[in-house]
Amino acid sequence: SQTIHQWPATLVQPVGSPLSLECTVEGTSNPNLYWYRQAAGRGLQLLFYSVGIGQISSEVPQNLSASRPQDRQFILSSKKLLLSDSGFYLCARNVGRGDGYTFGSGTRLTVV
């Protein structure tokens, strides 16, 4: 099984509050892990990806950060949320040559 667990499913947070979204994966070890954000009616924007423990690459400058403390754990964080951080956040994984992405069920974040 290449299951991905994301929680919570929905989250409403005030501006300026901290954020921590966790993604845990099952299955093959040492997967590539990804955080995507999706604005309403739009495609997926890649935020961060990780090819191993402690290895994080950022795709776009932003108010968010990511960490990978364990092989199967990927965390998205913010110290102070902005209104523009609202969106649908998706965690994804893939392993091996030719492997497609497996996505989690996502977290819909609304910053108020």
Next chain:
Amino acid sequence: DAKTTQPPSMDCAEGRAANLPCNHSTISGNEYVYWYRQIHSQGPQYIIHGLKNNETNEMASLIITEDRKSSTLILPHATLRDTAVYYCIVRVASHNTNAGKSTFGDGTTLTVKP
């Protein structure tokens, strides 16, 4: 990763074949074509992928032109449950390199009508 171009929306009658096009004219020789679909408020679901040969699985068929600059996803008998946003992406299929990352465009919204 090469960019892709897809029509923003398409309609299809239930029971008929849905043919979704994708242009990827700048695709590199080592880049695969992947298709995903996203039903409202869910994570995208992998459908199929290919390098240069046509591919078929239980969900769909993928037709890639000989020059690999475009492809078509075919849902042979569309149902109402196939209504979704369909994304075409191209990427190098490598592990432990940054080449495995991809950006998804806005995709094609397919509406299957009864």
